[in-house]
Amino acid sequence: MVKRDLTGLCPYVTSQKVLSGKWSIYLLYLLQEGPVRFNELQRKMPEDITHTTLSRQLKALEWEGLIVRQEFSQIPPRVEYSLSEIGMKFETVLEALGDWGSEYIEFVKNKDTIKK
Template identity: 35%
Template sequence: MKNNTNIDNELNTVEKKINDFENNCPVQFALKTISGKWKTSIIQTIASNCPKRFGILKKDLDNIAQGTLTTVLRELENDGILMREVFPEIPPRVEYSLTDKGIRLLPILEELKKWHTTL
């Protein structure tokens, strides 16, 4: 039993070090912010014709489920990449646009594309 406890303690220490690294490394944090199947596609789609309404985004991103689109839009909004504007109209109109932080991300995404093509 004592060996298992030591192994458990060692694993907890390693996990804590990994979590500390991920939480304190700006590059890791940035990658975590934009990672996911749809995030960069949504950012680039909005950037191509800003602002965009939800229905247009859904149409532009062929295979995305409505719930997935909603979730990813909320995540990007919470991370300060997108801004959501609700207009007091009937029927309600919601538009998504890039924030300054989102706009500053675009050249980085372009560099990532270039980097990927050189592999």
Template identity: 35%
Template sequence: MLTKDELPECPVATAVALIGNKWKLLIIRNLLSGTFRFGELKTGIPGISQKVLTDNLRSLENDGLVTRMAYAEIPPRVEYSLSEVGKSLSPMFDAMISWGNEYKQTIK
């Protein structure tokens, strides 16, 4: 997790530093609807590789946006969900959905 001193001064730059790639945005989009296992996330994000999904989940977990719950079962079961901080991104995603829909209507 980045410290306050390591984060950019600008709040927009801070948000971009934490969630500013397409894979992180799509992972968060999916997790806003609930808890998922790794395979479910991979299936729900076409085009993402296992390595990229793993790397981005680790990054989101390190930044405190995603929680990882590993169960002591055989075979092992791991579930991912948004932390409370991650859930606070919901209004931003709602705005992005609204804007995206409006834009699609504009260019038709």
């Protein structure tokens, strides 16, 4: 049986593919507040992340059209990242994910308490 690539056809498969990077959702969350510089993003990450990994993840999100990279011609060079128009529409999804994540954390805490 031949499997079809549903990217671009199914909204769930498409969303999963666009957001497949380990840090995609968290980076979109960090950019909700407005433009952020590269080093500031790196400092705000919950785990150590290499320059290369962060750069790749940002390039992927930029390629997907979810973020915008703006270069300022100055010395030293300055680059800021912000949400694109379609990226801003993801904010309601982030809010829902945050709510669900909080509920799930409570679920896990209660589950662990019941087991003890």
